[in-house]
Amino acid sequence: MPFVEKERYRISTRCRLHPDNDVYRDQEQHKFHKDTNEWKCGYCKKKFYEEKYLDRHFDNRHYNLLNESHGQCLADLCGALHCDLVLDIVQRKTKCNPAAAARNKHLCEVSLAHSCFPVNEGPSAGRLHELFLRQFCDAHTCTGNQKPFSRGHRKRLSIPYLAISILTLLLLPLVYLFVYLYQRGIKRGSQELKRISLSGRKKKSY
Numbered sequence: 001m002p003f004v005e006k007e008r009y010r011i012s013t014r015c016r017l018h019p020d021n022d023v024y025r026d027q028e029q030h031k032f033h034k035d036t037n038e039w040k041c042g043y044c045k046k047k048f049y050e051e052k053y054l055d056r057h058f059d060n061r062h063y064n065l066l067n068e069s070h071g072q073c074l075a076d077l078c079g080a081l082h083c084d085l086v087l088d089i090v091q092r093k094t095k096c097n098p099a100a101a102a103r104n105k106h107l108c109e110v111s112l113a114h115s116c117f118p119v120n121e122g123p124s125a126g127r128l129h130e131l132f133l134r135q136f137c138d139a140h141t142c143t144g145n146q147k148p149f150s151r152g153h154r155k156r157l158s159i160p161y162l163a164i165s166i167l168t169l170l171l172l173p174l175v176y177l178f179v180y181l182y183q184r185g186i187k188r189g190s191q192e193l194k195r196i197s198l199s200g201r202k203k204k205s206y
């Protein structure tokens, strides 16, 4: 997680995102992809044609090496971590379920943000806590079209556009009014001039 490294923050083992808490981390580290059709088991050096056979081999032969003491599979947290967006699952096209969104938001806040970045552990934890809530947890909503990792670039762009369009809408009637008054002023001015010249002539004729 680059934003955690940037703050030089050490995630506690209570956090489910801590590498030690990933059941399959050790197995993944013993997976060697030698060639397109060659996968090697890091424990016993046995070779396989496909990754799924190696996974099956891990399940059959090395299940005792699973880091099960205090770990949980990260995939369990998929709902809270927006894997669906990353993996581009068809789920995205289906209608948003408000109850599921609320549940994921709660899971995101309680089991991730609060336990990984406890606010009482100093300013960097507080900053990360806030960042995590805004970047990941807030996106669990059906109302907005917020997406994680967006960093608000679009928002910053749309504000000037919005301001310009509102200003144009407000200025347009003013411009028309000005033009109308200006033209009426000219007309009236010329009419007064006519009147003056007419009365002038009338006076002269008397």
Ligand SMILES: [Zn+2]
Binding pocket: 041, 042, 043, 044, 045, 046, 057, 061, 062
């Ligand atoms: Zn093996």
